[in-house]
Amino acid sequence: MSALVTRLREGLPGEAVLTDPDVTASYAHDMASFCPAGTPAVVVLPRTVEQVRHVLRTASELRVPVVPQGARTGLSGAANAVDGCVVLSLVRMDRILEIDPVNRVAVVEPGVVNADLSKAVAAHGLAYPPDPSSWEQCTIGGNIGTGSGGLCCVKYGVTAEYVLGLDVVLADGRLLSTGRRTAKGVAGYDLTRLFVGSEGTLGVVVRAVLALKPAPPRQLVLAAEFGSAGAAGAAVARVMAAGHTPSLLELMDATTIAAVNRLTKMGLPETTQALLLAAFDTADPAADLAAVGELCRAAGATEVVPADDEAESEMLLAARRAALPALEAVKGTTMIDDVCVPRSRLADMLDGVARIAEAHGLTIGVCAHAGDGNTHPTVCFDASDEDETRRARASFDEIMALGLELGGTITGEHGVGVLKRDWLARELGPVGLELQRSIRRTFDPLGILNPGKVL
Structure with missing residues (x-):
């Protein structure tokens, strides 16, 4: 460790190399509270591309593992330290380098916070649509690493659709540029897309060229109450089949609603079994909401209430964003x-989760990006109770098995990390798994980048 720290300090300022065990321990894990994490040897906080290159060259020469990190808001353990590693925190590389309204691109460093980028481009009449629930804390580098989504993905798509080009430091310290900043471009293999969602296992993103959109009109939100989560899922199917493109279509079940009320005191309706939120940012959102309201009623909605104004709409969206923190507060530990x-199987997924919760005697709240079919069943349990912990693990696995059985995937936006490594093998199959491992070895032959994650 002494040689490692000495070498790192040769190319980094003293304050950028942290070795105090009490400090480095605070960088050991992300927000996935039930994933193992090791003890880092050192934490480094570079500010420049050359400093990142120095870290990777040093780690490669000394055969030391490197774990890249952003704001550590991830939910799969992808940013968790391994014993003896260099934690490479990129939060100080937080500059917005360029906003180009003509070409509708932004060039940013990885530590830029999602919400800060959104505010900066809004001043130019533009928008960066991907908006994870943690958008006020999470960084662009972390969003790219996990291929994150958000509430507006049903209309505007996910992070991968907005990353045009990247500068990436490879495991041996070489700097690779991928992609483009033009509206079109198909030269060579799409290495940019390969890095999106790779969770720091192929290289370290140090700069990103991101596509922007014209800022949409302010959206209005409708809340529809249902007697069952399955009925709400059926309403989603009707809305999408009718050709509507809401800017948001989100769901919270009764367990989640109650948890949000306890945490925020918002007074959401607890007499309902599911609350569906639909939003439109069109020229006439009221007309679109009225049409969706009729479809919800036809699917069995007991109450349909359009928001009166933007303030009420924002309150409903704030409630949805509070869902995961609220469920975490139920028993102290969650497996998310x-x-x-597929959207057509959403009702089956929701009903299946309810059966799993009942069979295991557990509290499992479900919130979902319903318009994408992306569900977040959250198992709430007491980690000090051995039997409840065992049942939580079993239910988590059964939920993933159910998703695959319904033609789905084990992760829509949170990534694999530590949490779902075993399940990834089941989804990919042996041929797919071997090809992905070969790709990883090509980029990182020594296996120092984020070992133990994804594959």
Whole structure:
């Protein structure tokens, strides 16, 4: 360790190399509270591309593992330290380098916070649509690493659709540029897309060229109450089949609603079994909401209430964003599933989760990006109770198995990390798994980048 720290300090300022065990321990894990994490040897906080290159060259020469990190808001353990590693925190590389309204691109460093970028481009009449629930804390580098989504993905798509080009430091310290900043471009293999969602296992993103959109009109939100989560899922199917493109279509079940009320005192309706939120940012959102309201009633909605104004709409969206923190507060520990199924199977997924919760005697709240079929069943349990912990693990696995059975995937936006490594093998199959491992070895032959994650 002494040689490692000495070498790192040769290319980094003293304050950028942290070795105090009490300090480095605070960088050991992300927000996935039930994933193992090791003890880092050192934490480094570079500010420049050359400093990142120095870290990777040093780690490569000394055969030391490197774990890249952003704001550590991830939910799969992808940013968790391994014993003896260099934690490479990129939060100080937080500059917005360029906003180009003509070409509708932004060039940013990885530590830029999602919400800060959104505010900066809004001043130019533009928008960066991907908006994870943690958008006020999470960084662009972390969003790219996990291929994150958000509430508006049903209309505007996910992070991968907005990353045009990247500068990436490879495991041996070489700097690779991928992609483009033009509206079109198909030269060579799409290495940019390969890095999106790779969770720091192929290289370290140090700069990103991101596509922007014209800022949409302010959206209005409708809340529809249902007697069952399955009925709400059926309403989603009707809305999408009718050709509507809401800017948001989100769901919270009764367990989640109650948890949000306890945490925020918002007074959401607890007499309902599911609350569906639909939003439109069109020229006439009221007319669109009225049409969706009729479809919800036809699917069995007991109450349909359009928001009166933007303030009420924002309150409803704030309630949805509070869902995961609220469920975490129920029993102190959660296992958050991230299963995405075809929209046509959403009702089956929701009903299946309810059966799993009942069979195991557990509290499992479900919130979902319903318009994408991306569900977040959240198992709430007491980690000090051995039997409840065992049942939580079993239910988590059954939920992922259900998602695959319904034609879905084990993760729609949170990534694999530590949490879902075993399940990834089941989804990919042996041929797919071997090809992905070969790709990883090509980029990182020594296996120092984020070992133990994804594959």
